[in-house]
Amino acid sequence: MSYQKILNTIEQDLSYKDVYGEVASYIPELAKIDPKKFGMFLYCVNKGKFEFGDSREKFSIQSISKVFTLSLAMKLLGEDLWERVHVEPSGDPFNSLTQLEYENGIPRNPFINSGALVIADILVSNLKDPKADLLELVRKISGNPNIDYDTTVATSEKSTGYRNYALVYYMKALGNIKNDVETIVDFYFHQCSLSMSCEDLAKAFMIFANQGKMLETGEKILTPKKVKRINSLMQTCGFYDEAGEFSFEVGLPGKSGVGGGIVAIHPEQYSVAVWSPILNKKGNSELGMAALEKLTTMTGLSIF
Numbered sequence: 001m002s003y004q005k006i007l008n009t010i011e012q013d014l015s016y017k018d019v020y021g022e023v024a025s026y027i028p029e030l031a032k033i034d035p036k037k038f039g040m041f042l043y044c045v046n047k048g049k050f051e052f053g054d055s056r057e058k059f060s061i062q063s064i065s066k067v068f069t070l071s072l073a074m075k076l077l078g079e080d081l082w083e084r085v086h087v088e089p090s091g092d093p094f095n096s097l098t099q100l101e102y103e104n105g106i107p108r109n110p111f112i113n114s115g116a117l118v119i120a121d122i123l124v125s126n127l128k129d130p131k132a133d134l135l136e137l138v139r140k141i142s143g144n145p146n147i148d149y150d151t152t153v154a155t156s157e158k159s160t161g162y163r164n165y166a167l168v169y170y171m172k173a174l175g176n177i178k179n180d181v182e183t184i185v186d187f188y189f190h191q192c193s194l195s196m197s198c199e200d201l202a203k204a205f206m207i208f209a210n211q212g213k214m215l216e217t218g219e220k221i222l223t224p225k226k227v228k229r230i231n232s233l234m235q236t237c238g239f240y241d242e243a244g245e246f247s248f249e250v251g252l253p254g255k256s257g258v259g260g261g262i263v264a265i266h267p268e269q270y271s272v273a274v275w276s277p278i279l280n281k282k283g284n285s286e287l288g289m290a291a292l293e294k295l296t297t298m299t300g301l302s303i304f
């Protein structure tokens, strides 16, 4: 079956009516999103592009942004980065505080909130204008100069982001945060507010499927070694306490966000992004996971 036929089957077989989760509401602005939205974009290394539904509509990428900030931090710090954040799955929810106490304020990995907040601290320490540098990277690798922060979403998250404040204050008490708390959370809420479509995300994540090079221009963004490590972190930690389930059902490195987006890659084959805002209890898109399960089963292209 052709890829477009497979995507059409996924669109026909899956419906928001069959899932029972809810749109994220702890960020007030995200509670307004239409739960019926559903789109997918598949971008192949041979330059084939396939899509359905709301694949070109922008949404809040939330934790998917953690892959971009990790990429920037790895470029800046090299091996020293791993003294500030570890690389083990946590098995706990994305916003958990518990493991920090007995691990001296060193987060288990860069994809849980504590880890991403340490990465934010590192970017604030090392870059004059981290918001501008992040935007430049994301616009470049997605090939879309119109990508931007959604400041309404960032302000909305700030108004209720008590757990993220708690994480930063706690890690500061334990010595793993160097900068002013407000500056770090401001950067973090902005990175999470990046507004991108499935098309933008699939194109941006192509560097992780293509050994760190942009597909269209061949420009090197990351070394193959860094890409190997980022992909392995996506595989083991990209879905928090559901990383095992995602690996079991889908079998690809990937990253989710509470805006309902998921991006996944198959090295040397494709990158794929899917969006449906209804989340399961672990904060991952229910329909998105089901769509990717169908994709890897029907194409036979998981990494396992």
Ligand code: GLN
Residues within 6 Å of the ligand: 061, 062, 063, 064, 094, 095, 113, 157, 164, 192, 256, 257, 258, 259, 283
């Ligand atoms: N901005 C969100 C938060 O910090 C991101 C969480 C997510 O997408 N899993 O809670």
